[in-house]
Amino acid sequence: MENTEDARAFQTNAKVFSGGMDKVQIIDYYNMWNDYEKDLQPGRYNGPAYAAEAIDRSFPSNKDTVLILDVAAGTGLVGEELVKRGFKEIHALDPSESMLMKAKKKNVYKKLLCEFVNPEPSPTIENDTYHCVVCSGGFGSGHIPAGALREMIRITKPGGMIVVVMREEYLNIPEYSDSLEPLMKQLQNEGLWMCIERSVVHKYFCDKHGVIFRYRVLHRHL
Ligand SMILES: C[S@@+](CC[C@H](N)C(=O)[O-])C[C@H]1O[C@@H](n2cnc3c(N)ncnc32)[C@H](O)[C@@H]1O
Structure with missing residues (x-):
């Protein structure tokens, strides 16, 4: 770790991904994490920029008409990165009310949904709604369940990303280990989506590598 601030931020983040908390405790933790953006500042946490660059690669033109849902949007770091790249139609979903309130103040989201993403269909989002569904930092212990990938497919338009x-x-x-990447492959075998990119990137968070998955949605099976 390069300095003590990096080490402190790393530990603060490690607590919520440690595996020792249930859903309610995790959301409470985020609700109380006032220094989230200081701790997860660009350079130290580069997930939002990696996510926005991946969307940029997928939608090189007509960016202002691409309807995007930012799942596990938190304080809106991904939304900010998307706006910098010319995207305008962005919605945010996150179960932490206080994180979402911070996101709202940025005026980068047209709609805010305070809810979890689950394997079960959300009653507030219609089938085939979004051209793109993005998630940075939402997968980890106690966070988004692997089965929610099916829900992400349900709400993405066929042909979307x-x-x-x-x-x-x-x-x-x-x-x-037995359910996330294996499920991604199974969903491809079922003909629901197709892998466009799986790349490992450096310095996703501090010195930890990240992985970027880009999938094109083909069909939706109810
Ligand atoms: C590390 S933060 C990432 C926030 C933001 N995407 C970013 O890159 O800064 C993880 C977020 O996941 C949210 N979260 C946890 N479980 C979730 C679930 N099941 N569905 C949707 N969001 C969830 C938390 O409330 C928190 O805001």
């Missing part, structure tokens, strides 16, 4: 950016080593936590 799903972008997931996460810490690479979290692919191997007990919650995901």
